[in-house]
Amino acid sequence: MIKRFLALLLLFGIGAIFITLLLGYTPDTELNLTARYYADHTAQDLGAANIITAIIVTYRGLDTLGEVTVLFLTAAIVGLVLAHNRQHSGAGQRELPPSGELLTTGSRLLVPLILLLGVYIFINGHLTPGGGFQGGAVIASAILLILLTEPTKRFSHRLIAALESISGLFFVVIGVFGIFLAGGFLDNRILPTGTVGALFSAGAIPIIYSFVGLKVGAEFSSMLANLSETEEP
């Protein structure tokens, strides 16, 4: 009882802070300086139509590199924590009921389409909403559909790991090219920026974001596969 009272007390404190923040908040009418810089310079300097993509891939590209590294670490730790379950999963496996006709046929039809949609989302990341992270999540959902259709199927962890590390390597290599051919690490102007709105524009942004998408998709897939493969002891 005293615990619940303490929790409520803490929440009232935090709530008071939130109410003060909320009452003191006045929305800006103009963009602040950082946002104005991005709005004015993205199209001319980088040639990308989607400013958020430009911020994530180029202006704050180093943060994205750190982010995919964190995701890689997470996927690796999930695999490590759940690793020793996998060794004796072959023997004591439960008999699973076969998945229905509808799910099997539906997944056979839908998986290529979902993969195509994921690739479309991250190739067009510099023009339309979307990009590597969203496309990667869509690709992982195709893997999820396969896992649901055949729960006993084992994915080749070596293939996922190879895809993940190769795309990470290319991400860094393209970034290093930026140091020598353009302004700095992860600069996208190693390729011509083209006209704003064309598919082949914005320099290296589509290429970098495609590798980010593949990497994120591989990491999410390995997380899903690891968590679904742990068998009851």
Added chain:
Amino acid sequence: MALTISNIAMTAGFLLILIGLYGALTNRNILRMIVCFTVASTGVHVVLVAVGYLPGRTAPIMDAAVPVQEAAARIIDPVPQALVLTAIVIGVGITALMLAYAYKLYETKHTLDIGKYMELKW
């Protein structure tokens, strides 16, 4: 306080944070605590996006409706959106990590009640 879209969204986000924290503090089941954490993190995302919203403007993507020259007068703040995009992706990684540890804990004692784990209690 005027009734605007960003105010509504911000209030809802703050309430989600409070609800999620309350649930995480009072529930005894580890999986339920993780569910509450995801609710609270969704609240944080809603608040951050609402801070970047400016009334009467549109998304920071340039096309026929938002010409490059007028971009600064037409778009909303893109920086909070980029931040939240990062936060969502990291958030799912953290959730997966918490779930893996929760499963590991379940393996040792075959219970998910947090009160049964007393090794570090003093």
Added chain:
Amino acid sequence: MSTLMLAMSLLFACAMIGAALVAIRGKSLPIAILAAGLVSLLASILFLILAAPDVAMTEAAIGSGLTVFLFFFVLGRVRGGEHD
């Protein structure tokens, strides 16, 4: 147009808070997990109203798609321990 947007955001915000209450106090754990997914889905619609399509896509794909399945994969493995 603006009034419609305002009414929609109010509706989705209320639905989101209701779903969050179900998520922390719901009877069974599967219902709580689904309610948390619903909170993410409604939040992604709210992001769309707040002119953030990128964030809306990410939240819809990751928050209400992958996270729910991560929870269910673990829930399937801990049968018997899910009761308080």
